[in-house]
């Protein structure tokens with residue numbers, strides 16, 4: 001499990017550079033195979049549904065918890081919605097899942113805090129007859145995950161890479177453009193998926209010399225942001241500015257999410273430098289404001305309301321004993337099996353399309369007026 005994640009990170013840029021259109025970038029490199037689908041047994045209409053979420057590293061997780069609690073109740077289920085704590089996240093989440101199994105949960109929805117550390121718990125879940133759904137983040141190297149439901153995270157990375165190129169071109173018509181790369185927490189399987197998606201787009205420009213990674217830090221180990229913590233991204237950006245950009249201009253930064261994008265912008269502003277093109281993800285309130293103010297360049301809209309609603313639909317289907325609908329059975333290999341996935345399309349958002357993108361979002365739409 002570690003191996004599959006380690007591989008993603010060890011190969012870093014190199015893997016992203018060699019891969020072209022193959023699906024292996026979305027996970028570890030073990031061959032596809034294994035079973036798919038869950039036992040269609042059905043269960044009581046008021047059964048317990050467990051939801052184990054990671055710590056609240058971005059707004060989407062906070063919102064997801066509330067939506068699951070209310071949505072499952074509305075659908076007639078009992079629910080147990082838990083977050084991993086801020087520091088001992090892995091042990092917390094492991095204990096929470098075990099407790100859900102003990103209490104007899106029929107479906108356990110998991111946003112993994114560490115993709116590679118849940119094999120024992122999901123095995124317990126399967127042995128008890130529960131269905132395991134990986135939510136937003138894939139759980140790796142186990143056959144005991146029945147479904148994956150997420151926005152297409154490889155596509156998220158591709159959209160981020162393309163936005164970075166487009167944003168830099170709009171500011172300065174011809175290259176070379178100098179960039180820096182940031183990735184997410186190494187324990188989150190999504191981090192490698194986002195990075196590989198983005199690098200698939202950036203690779204040709206880097207190879208042509210149109211885009212230069214100023215620090216030369218292209219290995220995902222160097223670009224990683226432990227725990228998805230803003231302070232870690234900010235201090236890395238501080239160091240990069242001092243080591244590489246005393247006289248050079250920084251044109252763009254690949255940031256995997258909004259929290260880190262704002263930390264990067266804070267660092268650049270603190271150093272008195274012009275703000276480069278910075279990507280993001282999650283449509284966080286402060287980042288949408290920053291985009292409208294012309295600071296952060298882009299974000300990704302992965303509407304949590306839709307993702308939770310689709311997950312609850314899956315639970316309802318399982319309750320009846322039917323097999324939930326999936327729309328992808330080849331892309332998300334977790335190292336030992338291709339997990340049947342229901343993928344939603346992420347949407348790139350810049351100042352140009354923000355009003356349109358958030359038109360039905362009561363919280364974000366007013367910010368775009």
Ligand code: BGC
Nearest residue numbers: 057058137188190228257282
């Ligand atoms: C999610 C992102 C989020 C990040 C940090 C990822 O797994 O897909 O939306 O920004 O975790 O919370």
